[in-house]
Amino acid sequence: MDLKELKELISLMDDAKLSEIELEEDGRRIRLKKASAEPIVIAPIAAGQNETVANTASQAAASEKNNALHHQVTSPIVGTFYTAASPNTDPYIALGDLVKKGQVICIVEAMKLMNEIESDIDGRIVKTCVEDGAAVEYGEALFLIEPA
Amino acid sequence: MDLKELKELISLMDDAKLSEIELEEDGRRIRLKKASAEPIVIAPIAAGQNETVANTASQAAASEKNNALHHQVTSPIVGTFYTAASPNTDPYIALGDLVKKGQVICIVEAMKLMNEIESDIDGRIVKTCVEDGAAVEYGEALFLIEPA
Amino acid sequence: MFRKILIANRGEIAFRIIRACRELGVKTVAIHSEADADSLHVRFADESVCIGPADPAQSYRNIPNILSAAEITGAEAVHPGYGFLAENAHFADVCESAGIKFIGPLPECISMMGDKAKARDIMAKNGVPIIPGSEGILSGENEGFELARKIGYPVIIKAVAGGGGRGMRVVHEETGFSAAFHAAQSEAGSAFGNDGVYLEKFFIEPRHIEIQILADDKGKMIYFPERDCSIQRRHQKLVEESPSPVVDDRLRRELGKAATAAVTASRYVNAGTVEFLLDRDHNFYFIEMNTRIQVEHPISECVTGIDLVKEQIKIASGKPLSIKQSQVKLNGHSFECRVNAESPVTFRPCPGKITAFHVPGGPGIRVDSASYMGSVIPPHYDSLVAKLIVHDQTRDEAIAKMKGALSEFVIEGIETTLPLHKRIFEDPSFIKGRFSTTFLDHFLENSKT
């Protein structure tokens, strides 16, 4: 390895916004690190397992948050999500519907009580994030709404 | 790796705002690190305490290693350092003396045996790193010699 | 046995309960606030449910959301840990109404013990010694004077509406009584708009001694060797040990008898702790009963080999207590240090990210913690980072072990009480076992100078 090679690596680092490069030739070890990347992953995270529906849902919800164009309506309580007031009635809303702020858009049942969840924005429903009858956590995304 | 190369590396570090460079020639290992990146702190190191003379000496020795201009004569054994063959004789050498490769420059006593330590280089004694009668570890610097 | 338990808590005690469930083959549901999504109790539970934002009032104390979480996950029982809802009779009550077993005593029992005056009354009626004093407000100086003569000096006069030392006077001799009484009364009047005062025996340098008990719902119970929790600051325990350096076998049996009477009187079920003040003459007096598992429970586990949390779950599931009193043997000596994320000098909480975390190990060392390198101590909850527990044959050996373990413990990124623990375990009076509940205040005062 000569200095020229090293300089090339450094310019590579800058171009690619890397904070770290590690090479090893024979055992073929490479390690690149982005400047923005989270520093040092803490291992115990890899060890536990969480298998709930609720959890998977919340992870999905997290990824939805990246979709910054859409407004998220989240569950203010823990409970069971229903699209309609009862099995015999129509769902409050359908995909593509326009909704008004304050309009009831679903039910979350908790402790035998039906809690009406209202939209907190005017807009168009672009996604239902949870299936009818599924358990929802606090803060879990229920709908995505394209603001009017 | 010579001094010129080292200096170039150092200026390279400054220019490229690197906090770390690690090279290894044969196994070809490289490691570069940007200053901004979080250093991986190894904690337990901070916790222990070592209070020996021997240890302090070795830390001092380590810092001497930075003084790359001078050649280091290190102790090949563990024992007690003496500048002279016996309390009644003159020291083998004095500061500023010119020494030849193979010339006895001190004694390290171990297990009641007096081990003559020879210089492994021609040059001028610029520093005695250990006091007469002090304990020395394996690999501990005894003298710094300016190569002839 | 339950198939699934929801743990209505966070941090080390939630993790402790998960470990116990795992060993009993019981599935676990963790609840967590948004601030605790990366916590170990969440990662090691079989399931988890987010129940609210960081604010504990809206998450770990949010009864509807916690019960909903139990319902949607099908949990059959709830373990409340300590703090939060652990001594909330209403929570225990609605759990039972919802058909979910609350792992603890009955709601009535929690209520009763939560009312300190009522608890004191019941204990007195059942032969448990209580702190001598007036029954409620003193009618006047004379009543106080006579009572003080009866129970013996020193006594303390306290404002019924009081707090923070105002309207409070310690009286050491008869000659001082009158002046102190009127001073307390007028101070209480001006400070709280209520000049009612009452009187209690005052103890100089008492110890805080507590007895852990386990009782099943068939009327069987056992008590454990005492814990000495005198090392505390503003009623926050910092170091606990079992046994106490001043309690002998005879006193231990007497304490056990009193604890048994307290349990019988209150029809107590599950794990609980009866707290006593121990005076310099080794008389003891009931203070209160804690109707939950306690932070310092591991030292009792160490000296007896009994797993209190597993026993709690077994009892709640209806199993009879399988341990006899004769099987509760005191074996060795145990200490616990509560390592908090606090300045060891000002005790200001120091939440933040832990950048290095290395726990001590080897024989007789136990660490209960939900922390890890990279974990965050949030500002919303208590500041406990880890409990360091040691167990050895004798008190001296246990002290040596704790000193070594403290020197091995590395926590970086936040300030902790570790340096204070190290200093306490170097203190000659502490090492000799000569201390009282005033120890830490004096210790901190002295170390300032």
Next chain:
Amino acid sequence: MFRKILIANRGEIAFRIIRACRELGVKTVAIHSEADADSLHVRFADESVCIGPADPAQSYRNIPNILSAAEITGAEAVHPGYGFLAENAHFADVCESAGIKFIGPLPECISMMGDKAKARDIMAKNGVPIIPGSEGILSGENEGFELARKIGYPVIIKAVAGGGGRGMRVVHEETGFSAAFHAAQSEAGSAFGNDGVYLEKFFIEPRHIEIQILADDKGKMIYFPERDCSIQRRHQKLVEESPSPVVDDRLRRELGKAATAAVTASRYVNAGTVEFLLDRDHNFYFIEMNTRIQVEHPISECVTGIDLVKEQIKIASGKPLSIKQSQVKLNGHSFECRVNAESPVTFRPCPGKITAFHVPGGPGIRVDSASYMGSVIPPHYDSLVAKLIVHDQTRDEAIAKMKGALSEFVIEGIETTLPLHKRIFEDPSFIKGRFSTTFLDHFLENSKT
């Protein structure tokens, strides 16, 4: 008691000894190679001396440098740990000559036990059962045939110069003896240039059972409940437990009696282990005696509450053994998993830097390790990263505890045997306690398919 001890070892055992010294108030000197300058045993000793380069022959086995280190630091005794110089009689001898106490048995005793034939001889003369077989080389087929008939089939014929299975034959019935004898003899002749063969009883699926002993220099001794170390691969133990799932109280006493006889016969002093083969009919036979502390000593500590390393130091300092046999009580069940830096499949060592390290905690969990996040497992020494030890009331509870602890243990950056341990603790035969020294080979074979 000694004022200062030099620990002639590295890694977890050096750290273990430092912890014991610290609790006894004894100062410690760590020695280390250049590769181990950042090791925990160096950081937690009171002093440290670098004694050579990474190569163990020039450092941890370098007797002159180690003794010089003891001299310049004024250490009064040397603890050899296990491995390196622990069973080197010459080292023990020169230590004594230099006026430094060797913490272990006398050099003569180490020599005697190091000579397997001599050890076997002494045991036989003192009533310790040995594996039935020929005394040295068989004179011919007839001698072998008669002997095999006497001791009973199956038998094994082995080359005296042998190794690696060559010149070795297992014979299950008389009819096969002649052919096997000649095959072994000719194979031995061509493989080793020496056709001498000997004969021993062959055991199908034996267990490796060992008895820990402690003996002082006044003739007092105690033995411990057995350890079952049958889970091994190529004589490398991977999981150990105490007590054995197949040893009952009667057999335990018999094993203890045999171990006592072995200790008395060899005038053994300090901690040692007598290893036995246990056949399917629960007959046991002396294999060898280990004249040092063993890797698996913690499980004996857990089930008895006795600190073996502290006892070693006390005995070496001339103190009489303070524990009576009646005080050695079996309490609960303990397992140890040796977590090695090895591929859990190929067992290829995997030295390197540990990038994440999080140890399990809670009640009944002990971790002995000198590793930490950022530490390096050097390629020069053994691959032990950590010993994970659990202790609980019953074997089933201890298994549940180990499973939980294994799931909590995080080591990243290097491969370890953790995944293999997890699989062993899920295996139905292992869980039932049905295994022998052949278990792991079968287990690994089966898991390939």
